[in-house]
Amino acid sequence: MALHFLVDDPLSAGVGETVTLTGPEAHHAAAVRRVRAGEEVTVGDGRGGWLRGTVMSVAPKEVCIAVEERQQFAEPHPRVILVQALAKGDRDELAVQAATELGVDAIVPWQSARSVSRWDAAKKAKGRARWASIVREAAKQAHRAWVPEVSDVVTTAALVARAQSSRVVLLEPTATQRLSTFEVKDDPRDLLLVVGPEGGISPDEITALIGAGADLVRLGETVLRTSTAGPAALAVLSARLDRW
Numbered sequence: 001m002a003l004h005f006l007v008d009d010p011l012s013a014g015v016g017e018t019v020t021l022t023g024p025e026a027h028h029a030a031a032v033r034r035v036r037a038g039e040e041v042t043v044g045d046g047r048g049g050w051l052r053g054t055v056m057s058v059a060p061k062e063v064c065i066a067v068e069e070r071q072q073f074a075e076p077h078p079r080v081i082l083v084q085a086l087a088k089g090d091r092d093e094l095a096v097q098a099a100t101e102l103g104v105d106a107i108v109p110w111q112s113a114r115s116v117s118r119w120d121a122a123k124k125a126k127g128r129a130r131w132a133s134i135v136r137e138a139a140k141q142a143h144r145a146w147v148p149e150v151s152d153v154v155t156t157a158a159l160v161a162r163a164q165s166s167r168v169v170l171l172e173p174t175a176t177q178r179l180s181t182f183e184v185k186d187d188p189r190d191l192l193l194v195v196g197p198e199g200g201i202s203p204d205e206i207t208a209l210i211g212a213g214a215d216l217v218r219l220g221e222t223v224l225r226t227s228t229a230g231p232a233a234l235a236v237l238s239a240r241l242d243r244w
Contacts, residue, residue, distance in 0.1 A: 011049035021063040046147030073145035079105035085197040091227040098231035100138035114199035163212035175216035
């Protein structure tokens with residue numbers, strides 16, 4: 001498989017034109033991946049733009065690629081959005097990384113009642129930037145045409161408000177409905193998959209979200225860590241939505 005690179009600006013080059021990697025991505029291509037002139041690579045812009053071409057020249061700060069094919073991939077619909085509760089250590093980051101590789105369309109950090117980790121005013125921007133960096137690298141590694149957006153951290157009240165226009169599904173080990181049999185097709189709304197922290201989703205949060213129309217589902221007979229529950233559920237949903 002050809003090496004894949006990611007640029008920040010929308011791709012405008014067409015077939016027969018040249019696209020140039022600069023900055024950190026050029027360094028990554030030249031010094032880390034050690035691409036060579038004549039090698040075939042792909043380049044994406046994270047918003048559906050996708051180019052295939054041949055490397056023309058390589059320098060530490062500039063890699064030039066001759067475009068041979070251009071594609072524009074549509075954003076998946078409906079979108080599957082992971083609402084990941086903040087967790088201690090790197091468990092939430094592991095969930096975000098794996099979810100991106102598995103095809104999640106957007107990620108929402110959630111400050112839940114039982115989250116040990118807290119993003120106060122000073123940490124919000126830094127935390128979001130950290131997750132966005134993890135998502136970008138995971139999307140590039142997975143050769144994804146669309147890089148999931150990471151939103152600002154939200155409260156439970158904000159999730160309740162989003163349930164008015166989105167389909168909200170809570171992963172809850174005590175639920176009777178299995179995700180593997182939960183009907184997910186033929187609904188155009190975004191599907192928000194909500195994963196709680198280490199201590200689970202609090203009863204008050206469950207009551208509030210169910211009152212707003214959320215559904216409770218479980219994955220199986222065991223209780224998964226917050227770092228694995230979301231990715232496992234995404235694998236099930238990808239199969240149910242015919243993405244896999």
